[in-house]
Amino acid sequence: xxxxKAISVLALLVAPVIAALVxxxxxxxxxxxxxxxxxxxxxxxxxxxxxxMKIADPAAWGDRRPQAPEGFTVTAIATGLKIPxxxxxxxxxxxxxxxxxxxxxxxxxxxxxxxxxxxxAGVTHVAGGNRLTLLHDKDGDGSYKEQTVFAExxxxxxxxxxxxxxxxxxxxxxxxxxxxxxxxTRAEGPPVKVTDLPSHMNHHWTKALTxxxxxxxxxxxxxxxxxxxxxxxxxxxxxxxxxEVDARTGAHRPYATGTRNPTALTIQPGTGRLWAVANERDxxxxxxxxxxxxxxxxxxxxxxxxxxxxxxxDTRVQPQDPKLVASAIRPDYSLxxxxxxxxxxxxxPAMGAKFADGVFVGEHGSWNRQTPAGxxxxxxxxxxxxPSGPPMDFLSGFMGEDGKTRGRPxxxxxxxxxxxxxxxxxxxxxxxxxxxxx
Amino acid sequence: xxxxxxxxxxxxxxxxPPRLYRRWxxxxxxxxxxxxxxxxxxxxLCDWGYFASHEIQWxxxxxxxxxxxxxxxxxxxxxxxxxxxxxDLDRGRRAIAFVLLLAxxxxxVIGELVHAKDAWASMPEALIVSAIVAVLAIAATxxxxxxxxxxxx
Numbered sequence: 001x002x003x004x005k006a007i008s009v010l011a012l013l014v015a016p017v018i019a020a021l022v023x024x025x026x027x028x029x030x031x032x033x034x035x036x037x038x039x040x041x042x043x044x045x046x047x048x049x050x051x052x053m054k055i056a057d058p059a060a061w062g063d064r065r066p067q068a069p070e071g072f073t074v075t076a077i078a079t080g081l082k083i084p085x086x087x088x089x090x091x092x093x094x095x096x097x098x099x100x101x102x103x104x105x106x107x108x109x110x111x112x113x114x115x116x117x118x119x120x121a122g123v124t125h126v127a128g129g130n131r132l133t134l135l136h137d138k139d140g141d142g143s144y145k146e147q148t149v150f151a152e153x154x155x156x157x158x159x160x161x162x163x164x165x166x167x168x169x170x171x172x173x174x175x176x177x178x179x180x181x182x183x184x185t186r187a188e189g190p191p192v193k194v195t196d197l198p199s200h201m202n203h204h205w206t207k208a209l210t211x212x213x214x215x216x217x218x219x220x221x222x223x224x225x226x227x228x229x230x231x232x233x234x235x236x237x238x239x240x241x242x243x244e245v246d247a248r249t250g251a252h253r254p255y256a257t258g259t260r261n262p263t264a265l266t267i268q269p270g271t272g273r274l275w276a277v278a279n280e281r282d283x284x285x286x287x288x289x290x291x292x293x294x295x296x297x298x299x300x301x302x303x304x305x306x307x308x309x310x311x312x313x314d315t316r317v318q319p320q321d322p323k324l325v326a327s328a329i330r331p332d333y334s335l336x337x338x339x340x341x342x343x344x345x346x347x348x349p350a351m352g353a354k355f356a357d358g359v360f361v362g363e364h365g366s367w368n369r370q371t372p373a374g375x376x377x378x379x380x381x382x383x384x385x386x387p388s389g390p391p392m393d394f395l396s397g398f399m400g401e402d403g404k405t406r407g408r409p410x411x412x413x414x415x416x417x418x419x420x421x422x423x424x425x426x427x428x429x430x431x432x433x434x435x436x437x438x
Numbered sequence: 439x440x441x442x443x444x445x446x447x448x449x450x451x452x453x454x455p456p457r458l459y460r461r462w463x464x465x466x467x468x469x470x471x472x473x474x475x476x477x478x479x480x481x482x483l484c485d486w487g488y489f490a491s492h493e494i495q496w497x498x499x500x501x502x503x504x505x506x507x508x509x510x511x512x513x514x515x516x517x518x519x520x521x522x523x524x525x526d527l528d529r530g531r532r533a534i535a536f537v538l539l540l541a542x543x544x545x546x547v548i549g550e551l552v553h554a555k556d557a558w559a560s561m562p563e564a565l566i567v568s569a570i571v572a573v574l575a576i577a578a579t580x581x582x583x584x585x586x587x588x589x590x591x
Binding site: 047049050051081108109111140226227228229230231232247283284315317318 | 492493494495497498501502505522548550551552553554555557559560561
């Protein structure tokens with residue numbers, strides 16, 4: 001039986017290769033290491049033959065509500081929005097909500113096509129509003145019955161900042177400004193462009209924004225154009241940076257680099273220091289790489305793409321750059337891998353003694369690990385101006401015990417009256433989490 | 439070659455009486471095999487391009503070329519399977535061609551997944567798998583083209 005012999009020889013040759021590839025391709029196991037704080041445990045990088053994907057399974061809130069600590073009440077102050085991302089509490093208590101969806105990265109390889117379909121299952125199907133909605137609480141009872149469109153025809157607006165009577169909006173392709181006076185409910189005209197922002201492809205399209213304490217400078221967070229340079233280094237020119245923009249002239253310079261996706265920026269009250277949350281790279285394991293909260297050093301390089309958490313080299317990037325890696329700064333505080341931090345806000349004593357000093361972080365939630373991470377708003381306690389302990393859950397229940405996901409937190413901002421405003425881009429809701437009044 | 443059927447002497451299947459053969463391989467079947475070779479060899483060359491230059495565009499090309507290869511290789515594989523079942527002559531060679539092609543297809547699918555790893559994470563495995571797939575496809579085609587297909591009138 002020549003035939004049988006030939007086939008078995010072939011099978012013997014090919015089978016081990018296939019078996020080896022399958023074993024080598026097995027998925028990584030999540031560990032339950034708590035990766036919080038300044039010195040997270042970092043396992044060896046690992047990627048199976050398929051990336052680990054666990055996509056949110058959306059469901060309506062119904063009678064459910066996100067859960068806040070005792071003494072806080074949770075109210076939906078705006079529903080039916082068109083993808084709310086970041087919010088800004090104006091001096092008179094009105095709230096501006098930036099709504100939209102950006103990004104125009106082309107399908108380069110078959111993977112982009114398939115991953116796009118899979119990931120779309122975990123987000124809203126509503127079309128982005130490309131507008132700013134203003135929520136007005138006329139009688140000061142926290143119910144925001146009046147809702148007006150402050151500005152429309154924007155291009156995926158995200159970051160918001162007010163300096164005096166100038167309202168700055170970071171569209172996905174440009175930083176623009178509107179005139180604003182107290183109590184205004186609608187912009188008087190089209191915005192004025194301050195400066196263009198890098199927008200080619202815009203894989204990570206969100207442009208985070210905050211203003212320096214003296215209002216002279218604006219800081220803009222610009223995300224990378226890829227996970228880890230898989231679109232080539234040319235696509236990464238001016239990406240993965242935080243820009244400092246002169247508010248008057250629009251002149252800009254990179255303030256910090258190597259921040260893969262700086263999704264929210266804020267200024268620390270008192271010190272005037274710039275803080276950021278940033279999302280780190282995917283597809284090297286469930287516990288790599290931690291997303292982080294950090295004070296941002298002028299001229300600092302934070303690793304991307306060459307290394308992570310200081311000098312941990314990412315071999316997926318070739319050619320490497322050992323000199324740059326040597327200069328990489330370790331971020332201040334790990335929030336855990338894949339939590340997808342998208343919002344940051346400093347707290348104030350009005351939030352009650354337990355939450356008086358620290359920052360709130362909105363975590364959109366993971367896709368690249370079996371056990372979901374994030375899907376909540378956490379509070380990172382501070383003392384002496386620095387993070388001082390593990391994060392506490394502040395607003396949870398976005399992903400229920402039934403495995404359904406009812407909301408995904410994005411921007412967080414503080415209402416000086418003692419409430420946290422949380423944008424939820426899955427249920428298209430803005431939540432207000434109010435401390436009990438003393 | 440004349441259109442009349444040819445009588446091939448029995449050295450290929452000595453136990454059987456001489457019989458009529460149509461042609462060696464249906465032209466479309468041959469085209470599918472040839473195309474699979476072209477795709478897989480091109481993918482290998484593109485992988486080499488990325489390996490040697492770090493230029494990511496080579497890798498993007500390789501990803502699509504493998505998809506093309508899998509498409510035509512899959513069709514050729516189905517054809518080979520049908521022939522294997524249907525034709526009771528020279529089953530040994532046909533089986534070898536089929537198994538080689540099946541191996542090329544399975545490894546091609548795995549290779550595509552390896553290529554989907556971001557940037558250099560696919561190297562050097564992508565290059566190695568592409569080389570094995572190309573060799574398997576060439577071998578399958580060689581065996582396929584050297585196997586007579588019965589026919590005649």
